[in-house]
Amino acid sequence: MPSITPLRTFVTRLTALYDRDLPETAVQGEAAGLLRDLVAQDDWLPDAFAQPDPERYSQYLLHCDPLERFSVVSFVWGPGQKTPLHDHRVWGLIGMLRGRESETQFERDADGRFRATETTYLDPGEVATLAPGVNDYHQVANAFADRTSISIHVYGANIGGVSRATYDAQTGVEKSFISGYSSPLVPNLWDRSKNAGAA
């Protein structure tokens, strides 16, 4: 049975960060360190939030800050699944938990069209960053054609409620969307009776 404790610790620490009134970039930097700790071990994600959907990649909410200052999402990629080119409009972090992910970053030209600038591969334990005005356009894919990959994403808002866009890379044509979440349930991080071993 995986223990949810590492995820609870991550959420508690990230919440506490906001009491320090740091600038956004410092929050993101500190959050990256916490996320690195979280994905250092792949022994805590409940199976219900690690299930691939044969139709499309899944985005399971793991935790949303009740003031909607940040959210933590498990992206589960079935074999070969990928996102369209899209933006975020808030800061983001990708922590690789299982398998391998490719991330292609894009720049937008003056005519509105997109150019791929680089493709990087994320392996378990690695963390990548995204920020509006710096590198907000990307396309993400499972680097494996024959197995599930899972990454843990953290965003500087409730990403399931942010109005943002996908793009046609060739034409630059924008289509707005709100991503929502793949499940009406999230994990219960707060049952401390289990670790206590009490009745």
Add this chain to the structure above:
Amino acid sequence: MPSITPLRTFVTRLTALYDRDLPETAVQGEAAGLLRDLVAQDDWLPDAFAQPDPERYSQYLLHCDPLERFSVVSFVWGPGQKTPLHDHRVWGLIGMLRGRESETQFERDADGRFRATETTYLDPGEVATLAPGVNDYHQVANAFADRTSISIHVYGANIGGVSRATYDAQTGVEKSFISGYSSPLVPNLWDRSKNAGAA
């Protein structure tokens, strides 16, 4: 399909309350008003958190503040189910959502034994309060022998992790326990794509 919006609104408002640095009793008083609004309509609790267990009453966590300052729990009482006499050690609120609950309050005598002081019945929309040092000892039961009752409890801590006690009313003998929760899942309050009607 029930909309989770009233529960999200309750959680958001209760979280915001803590930014006002009120004394505990004022927090509880304000929270009672918010809970009254929440239980005024029985149209928001997802079915997964309204299921009785034939063996014993269920305590489904609906939300825990990530700083563990408060928690919101759905108590689902099968026909005739009841708690033992117990305490809480943090403030509590009971908001009746569905069915009918009886609450018997107890006072503890100098010899450690308990005396029942009153039994009240809660009907949908009503809210009762509990506070350490005032009225922290009670026994709660479904007032119906033939149907499910549901009440929404709010506590001034993560109640699933509080070490507290049940008591034998006759002898006063105390048995410590941590209640935990009936499910490893909680509802996802944060999918705003559904109300937006976006893709």
